[in-house]
Amino acid sequence: MSKLIPLTGDQAVAEAMRQINPDVVPAYPITPQTEIVMAFSQFVADGLVDTEMITVESEHSAMSACVGASAAGARAMTATSANGLALMWEIVYIAASTRLPIVMPVVNRALSGPINIHCDHSDTMGTRDSGWLQMYCENAQEVYESTIIAMRIAEHPEILLPIMVCQDGFITSHAVEGVKLFDDKIVKDFIGEYKPTFPLLNVKKPVTYGPLDLQDYYFEHKRQQSDAIEKSKKIIPQIAKEFKNISGKDYGFIEEYKTEDAEIAIVALSSTCGTAKVAVDRLRERGVKAGLLKIRFFRPFSAEEIAASLSKLKAVAILDRSESFSNHGGPVFAEVRSALYELQSRPLVTNYIYGLGGRDMDISQIDLIYQDLAKAVEENKVKNLINYLGVRD
Amino acid sequence: MKEKGWKSIPIGGLITEAGNAQEYNTGSWRTFKPVIDKSKCINCLQCWIYCPDSSIKVKDGKMDGFDYDHCKGCGICARICPVKCIKMEKE
Numbered sequence: 001m002s003k004l005i006p007l008t009g010d011q012a013v014a015e016a017m018r019q020i021n022p023d024v025v026p027a028y029p030i031t032p033q034t035e036i037v038m039a040f041s042q043f044v045a046d047g048l049v050d051t052e053m054i055t056v057e058s059e060h061s062a063m064s065a066c067v068g069a070s071a072a073g074a075r076a077m078t079a080t081s082a083n084g085l086a087l088m089w090e091i092v093y094i095a096a097s098t099r100l101p102i103v104m105p106v107v108n109r110a111l112s113g114p115i116n117i118h119c120d121h122s123d124t125m126g127t128r129d130s131g132w133l134q135m136y137c138e139n140a141q142e143v144y145e146s147t148i149i150a151m152r153i154a155e156h157p158e159i160l161l162p163i164m165v166c167q168d169g170f171i172t173s174h175a176v177e178g179v180k181l182f183d184d185k186i187v188k189d190f191i192g193e194y195k196p197t198f199p200l201l202n203v204k205k206p207v208t209y210g211p212l213d214l215q216d217y218y219f220e221h222k223r224q225q226s227d228a229i230e231k232s233k234k235i236i237p238q239i240a241k242e243f244k245n246i247s248g249k250d251y252g253f254i255e256e257y258k259t260e261d262a263e264i265a266i267v268a269l270s271s272t273c274g275t276a277k278v279a280v281d282r283l284r285e286r287g288v289k290a291g292l293l294k295i296r297f298f299r300p301f302s303a304e305e306i307a308a309s310l311s312k313l314k315a316v317a318i319l320d321r322s323e324s325f326s327n328h329g330g331p332v333f334a335e336v337r338s339a340l341y342e343l344q345s346r347p348l349v350t351n352y353i354y355g356l357g358g359r360d361m362d363i364s365q366i367d368l369i370y371q372d373l374a375k376a377v378e379e380n381k382v383k384n385l386i387n388y389l390g391v392r393d
Numbered sequence: 394m395k396e397k398g399w400k401s402i403p404i405g406g407l408i409t410e411a412g413n414a415q416e417y418n419t420g421s422w423r424t425f426k427p428v429i430d431k432s433k434c435i436n437c438l439q440c441w442i443y444c445p446d447s448s449i450k451v452k453d454g455k456m457d458g459f460d461y462d463h464c465k466g467c468g469i470c471a472r473i474c475p476v477k478c479i480k481m482e483k484e
Contacts, residue, residue: 099405160404198407208408220399221406227399 007179009140009172013079013105013165014039015179016147018049019187020103023074026054026065030084031117032169033107037079059084063091063102070100071209073199075151077102081169082109082123089127095162096131097225098209101154101194102162104132105147108270108321109169110357118358119169121269122322125331131225133163133232134299136269140177143167145243146296148182149251151191152239159232160197161225168271170358186246233300253302255294256309258284262291264373265310267336268319269295272354272361279366290370295332303339310340315348315373315382321355329353329386350382354389365390415463419446423466425481427459433478440470440479 007015013036017025025044027037044053052069056062062078069076080088085106095102110116111123124134135150137143143165150163167173182190198207213221233253240251255273258280259265266276273294283290293309293316310316318337320330329337333351340346352369355361369389376382403409436456441449448464450457471479 097405098407198403198409205409206411209405211406211408213406216396217402217406220397220402221404223399224402224404228404 002181002183004178004180006176007140007144008035008174008176009137009143009167010035010107010174011039012140012144012179013147013167014043015181016144016187017077017105018043019182019184020075020077020148020151020191021049021188022051022077022103024052024054024065024069024076025078026056026062026069026076027078028056028059028062028080028084030059030081032109032173033079033081033084033105035173036105036107059088060091063088063095066102066104067091067095067098067100070095070102071098071199072201073194073196075155075194076100077104079105079107081107082111082117085123085127086111092127092132093130094210097221099160099225099228100162101151101160103147103150103154103165104162105143105165105167107169107173108166116357117169119171119271120321120356120358121166122356124164124166125322125324127164128299128331131161131229132299133159133161133229133297135163135165135297136295137165137167137172138271138273138294140167140172140175140179143172144179144181145247145249145251148187148190149239149243152242153232153236155191155194156232156235156239157197159228159235161228161232166270171271182246190243190246229300233302236297236300251296253295253297253300253305254309255296257292257294259291259293259309259313261289262312263289263314263377264316264370265291265293265313266317266319266366266369267293267295267306267310267332269298269321269332272319272321272366275361275363276366279363279370282363283367283370288370288374295336298332301335301339303335306336307339307343310336310347311343311345313347315350315376317350317352317369317373319369320351320353323353323356327386333386348376348380348382350376350385350387352387352389356391359390361390418462419465420460420462423461423464423484425466425468426461426484427464427466427468427470427479428482429456429458430478430480431456433476435476437475439473439475443469443473445469
């Protein structure tokens with residue numbers, strides 16, 4: 001690490017992009033992602049990168065240009081939020097099924113409507129089934145490091161899948177933190193040179209991208225995508241190990257915080273984990289055996305590892321910053337709870353839907369969840385399976 | 394053509410060999426097939442120009458029948474023929 005500088009989450013992404021020096025960045029600004037594009041386009045204007053920056057007319061075009069550039073053999077990146085992600089939806093699926101290693105930082109923001117610009121995870125949770133990999137970051141430092149790691153994961157020849165690097169809108173994207181940046185050369189050496197397998201620009205070996213794929217082969221191509229996701233579970237730890245060599249940090253699928261001897265725990269994504277760690281520390285001072293399980297990679301979904309981690313607990317609260325309208329829990333709850341089904345003895349589980357449209361999630365609310373969990377352990381049952389935390393009746 | 398499994402095809406729906414559309418027998422889609430009366434044909438080759446599937450065979454500059462493996466039976470050749478020597482017959 002060379003220097004510690006004050007950066008917002010958005011600026012941290014832009015710095016990572018500067019060091020990655022992608023060949024092509026087609027982008028369209030949208031709050032709260034705008035600062036990424038703004039900072040990066042300044043790097044382009046200042047000649048600090050060699051990137052071809054394309055100022056497209058919409059996010060549909062941004063992702064389409066990424067697909068074209070990536071198929072041509074270029075290292076392509078873009079960034080978006082909420083309605084921008086919704087507008088590129090069609091091409092989001094095409095990028096994954098065409099197996100193009102595009103890296104896309106996403107600044108999580110509530111999807112309209114009613115229109116709202118603040119944080120929740122409804123945008124990226126909607127793309128849960130698109131075939132993209134997804135990392136959820138706790139703070140600006142993690143956003144910076146994840147963007148660099150993501151490039152290696154996406155481009156691994158046995159994976160070749162696009163990846164979203166998610167951070168919480170405004171909470172992370174616009175708050176200034178001290179971020180330690182690597183020397184440019186360290187990043188350059190870590191990500192290495194991209195060697196595309198079937199570049200369209202290789203006229204000596206012509207290939208067709210995006211042909212019609214009907215009843216006879218579509219299913220086989222989908223099966224390959226599932227296989228690539230499965231392979232990523234083996235390869236990501238190898239890449240994380242290499243990253244540890246330069247950073248000293250662990251980038252596992254999950255992060256366990258004081259869960260070793262814990263009886264009750266919260267499962268969460270992104271910035272809420274930072275708040276929850278403070279709550280856990282305070283509870284620990286009072287002798288409460290509280291813990292936290294942070295899910296860093298929602299795709300691949302490390303079901304076995306999550307189940308193993310939670311198996312030792314008595315009661316678990318799974319937090320969702322989005323609503324799936326199944327009225328049977330949010331997306332994180334549905335998947336984590338399903339992962340626990342195979343266990344011989346399972347903890348009590350309960351779901352908290354919180355923070356929609358940027359509603360604050362503070363330590364006192366997290367305390368309430370731990371209080372509910374303690375009571376559930378005492379009574380050996382949860383009061384409510386699904387809870388809406390912080391909403392007025 | 395025997396269909397391959399997911400482990401033995403290129404990823405991403407890519408076609409890695411040029412010109413392999415020929416291996417796909419689109420003739421089976423046909424309901425009506427074009428039939429030519431060579432005695433009326435003036436070999437203007439308008440059918441060859443208009444055929445969207447390159448299914449008009451030409452030999453020594455003359456109309457030489459149809460590639461029924463790939464002709465989908467769209468009937469454009471019959472429509473465009475100035476001397477009406479191509480008829481569409483039910484398969």
